[in-house]
Amino acid sequence: MADITRRAGWRHLRSAPTSHIRHQRRGRLVHEGEGLSFWFRPLTAALSEVPVDDRELAMAFHARTADFQDVSVQATVTYRIGDPAAAAARLDFSVDPGTGAWRGTPLEQIATLLTGTAQQHALDVLARTALAEALVDGVAAVRDRVAAGLAAEPRLPATGIEIVSVRVVALRPEPEVERALRTPAREQIQQEADRATYERRAVAVERERAIAENELANKIELARQEERLVEQRGTNARREAEENAAADAVRAEAEAVRKVRLARAKAEAARKVGAARAAARSAWLAAHTEVPPATLHALAVGRAAENLPRIEHLTLSPDVLTGLLARLGEGGAGAGS
Structure with missing residues (x-):
């Protein structure tokens, strides 16, 4: 929208570089171009502002395929006004000299023209295409057909409109049909996922089995080594016992020999x-045989006296004394003879 200011009955217009301004006074063209700035009188001026920048028009419409399925098409058409004079002559781009706003709705008229033309060509393509094919190749087919149809539309060059690009954003069926179409793919994906899960589980089971077998083999090998160790320990113990027994036998034999020798x-x-x-003793007896009995008696008494305990008092009865004196007398007599 142009910027218009007031100064003592005059108006000053300043436009943007992307706006084409046409100023006519009494039917005669006074100013024309982009980004103009000039003074004018509102009572005698006829102003038009035509945008010359690229504009995008988003459109959405429904269509029916060859198998009678409803689809929605979302597209975007980029256009520009290449001939502002032709556009201003065919459409109402006049602006209010007091406010600078459009008096009509020219952009809505262009949107209606482009939407109707694009929809007509899209319907023509989809009406001859089945739903499955439309969902696969429909976007490119609709885009090409709409672009070709807009380029061949005679009203657009006559209005000064140029098509820059056409983009089809989406082509979708009804929600129920879309869910039904997604079901086989989802089932297949789920089956693939289940198969992958089963395969992963099978691989895990196989790996667990291999691990269990390895553990069992390790245990068996360990048991074998333990058995060998026990056997070796038994052998060592037996050898040690045999060696100890041999050593004990040697020691016992040596001890026996020593004891025998000692006993001998x-x-x-x-x-x-x-x-x-x-x-x-023989010599002693032989010596005593040559000694008189009295001497032997005296020796016996002396030996007895040596072995008797200490005697403090000795009492001799008459009988003992008489016998003793008698023996002594006999002994003296024998000695004298």
């Missing part, structure tokens, strides 16, 4: 001592 030595010593004692 003791026996020999005892024999020799006995022989010596016997010889001494």
